[in-house]
Amino acid sequence: MKPKIILEGEQLEVTITRLCHQLIEVHDQFQNSVIIGLQPRGIYLSKRIHQKLCAILKNKNIKLGELDTTFFRDDFRRKELIPNKTNIDFIIEEQNVVLIDDVLFTGRTIRAGLDAMLAFGRPKDVELLVLIDRRFSRHLPIQAKYIGKTIDSIESQKVKVEWQETEGKDRVTLLTDKD
Amino acid sequence: MSSLSVNHLLGIKYITKADIELILDTAKNFKEVINRPIKKVPSLRDITVANLFFENSTRTKLSFELAQKRLSADVVNFAASSSSVKKGETLVDTVNNILAMKVDMVVMRHSSPGAAVFLAKKVKAKIINAGDGAHEHPTQALLDAFSIQDKLGNLKGKKVVIVGDILHSRVALSNIFCLQKLGAEVMVCGPQTLIPKHIESLGVKVELNLRKALEWCDVANMLRIQLERQDIKFFPSLREYTMLYGLDMNLLQSLSKKILIMHPGPINRGIEISSEVADSDQSIILEQVENGVAVRMAVMFLLAGRIN
Numbered sequence A: 001m002k003p004k005i006i007l008e009g010e011q012l013e014v015t016i017t018r019l020c021h022q023l024i025e026v027h028d029q030f031q032n033s034v035i036i037g038l039q040p041r042g043i044y045l046s047k048r049i050h051q052k053l054c055a056i057l058k059n060k061n062i063k064l065g066e067l068d069t070t071f072f073r074d075d076f077r078r079k080e081l082i083p084n085k086t087n088i089d090f091i092i093e094e095q096n097v098v099l100i101d102d103v104l105f106t107g108r109t110i111r112a113g114l115d116a117m118l119a120f121g122r123p124k125d126v127e128l129l130v131l132i133d134r135r136f137s138r139h140l141p142i143q144a145k146y147i148g149k150t151i152d153s154i155e156s157q158k159v160k161v162e163w164q165e166t167e168g169k170d171r172v173t174l175l176t177d178k179d
Numbered sequence B: 001m002s003s004l005s006v007n008h009l010l011g012i013k014y015i016t017k018a019d020i021e022l023i024l025d026t027a028k029n030f031k032e033v034i035n036r037p038i039k040k041v042p043s044l045r046d047i048t049v050a051n052l053f054f055e056n057s058t059r060t061k062l063s064f065e066l067a068q069k070r071l072s073a074d075v076v077n078f079a080a081s082s083s084s085v086k087k088g089e090t091l092v093d094t095v096n097n098i099l100a101m102k103v104d105m106v107v108m109r110h111s112s113p114g115a116a117v118f119l120a121k122k123v124k125a126k127i128i129n130a131g132d133g134a135h136e137h138p139t140q141a142l143l144d145a146f147s148i149q150d151k152l153g154n155l156k157g158k159k160v161v162i163v164g165d166i167l168h169s170r171v172a173l174s175n176i177f178c179l180q181k182l183g184a185e186v187m188v189c190g191p192q193t194l195i196p197k198h199i200e201s202l203g204v205k206v207e208l209n210l211r212k213a214l215e216w217c218d219v220a221n222m223l224r225i226q227l228e229r230q231d232i233k234f235f236p237s238l239r240e241y242t243m244l245y246g247l248d249m250n251l252l253q254s255l256s257k258k259i260l261i262m263h264p265g266p267i268n269r270g271i272e273i274s275s276e277v278a279d280s281d282q283s284i285i286l287e288q289v290e291n292g293v294a295v296r297m298a299v300m301f302l303l304a305g306r307i308n
Helices: A009-027 A042-057 A108-120 B017-033 B059-070 B091-099 B115-122 B138-152 B170-181 B210-216 B238-245 B249-253 B285-304
Strands: A004-008 A033-038 A063-067 A096-104 A125-135 A146-152 A158-162 A171-175 B048-053 B074-079 B105-110 B126-132 B159-163 B185-189 B205-207 B219-222 B260-262
Touching (some): A004 A146, A033 A042, A042 A096, A063 A108, B017 B138, B017 B285, B059 B074, B059 B285, B185 B210, B205 B210
Parallel strands (some): A125 A146, B105 B126, B159 B219
């Protein structure tokens, strides 16, 4: 069976543009707001969104950081984890933080991200933005405020997000075991 | 690769190049962590580590303890001078008693070479060798490699000279193994009496003249003269040693290129290295200490990943 394509090309671009406009509705010029992408795969979406926001708002001063959650995960020693780089050169004290990841599944990465983030200050408010929300599969009471697309999937399936920058094309596919 | 090939860190001899690279890569992430406003991560919150120091140590013990605390591990400390070792208990019994209190990892320094290897065969916990006699001191070699890499990039082809008391130095042996595995060229330099016989068989160059050695290298690692391990005289006087093998500013500035100066500590100012050199901008001695915490965090994080 061919893998099911959830989003690709122009459709993905439209979705990202919509997410940016939803963010602008709430955060205005991002004067008190920062964007933090979660390692390893959320950073590509956060860079895209940051780029687009800067272009729409004609504001190059929107803060963007990359956060690694490895050392804060609750599944350390249950599976192999590879740490990635954390790159946040600002303090999030009293800021509105938009946390960005590509796929929201069990919610455990976001839980670890919320913990990891606190090393950089106490934010005023935290929102979650995801490209794909795999609903009905949450292990924790975590929901995204901004969602690219909601999908129904079973646990054995996998959502693969590919980016022009790394894989050469923008595409989101739903893979089953056989794929 | 994302996990080590070994269950213990007993020496650099027993680990692969990929293991070393994994530890150094992980240490980069921990260096960023320890420079945050909040320097603690919860990774090892369910792990208990025992620091068993059968031999005196200040910085290694402090560095391990800080690393453990920054990883949120529970720590118990043990110093041989105030323990039942004095009452005649054997090493295995001492450690097994500590492990019966549900300890997952042991950091051990011991004066007998091979003590860590012996212990790893006898007990269940993960063992980290923090120095065993004149044998190995793997975390020191890893932090030295990390510090060089941090300053000069990839170690492949870099030239490192280790100067001083090679004969009694566990730092020298671990450094030789580590640097060679990473592709660096290693030279040892010191009085003939303090250079072990047949050390060339490890693939290192031997140079008795300090100036020639320094002209050759990119990095000089100055070792301390370990008077406490020398039961016979290996050179006529400290004054003569300093004249022939001490690094001072005149010598450093007369070299044709700028080299990095390292020292594993504790420094004997005015003997193997002058104060001006130790405090100069070419010296990375204090950076080594900072990197030591990050490297030890990486080692314990990766070994803890192998606890079932």
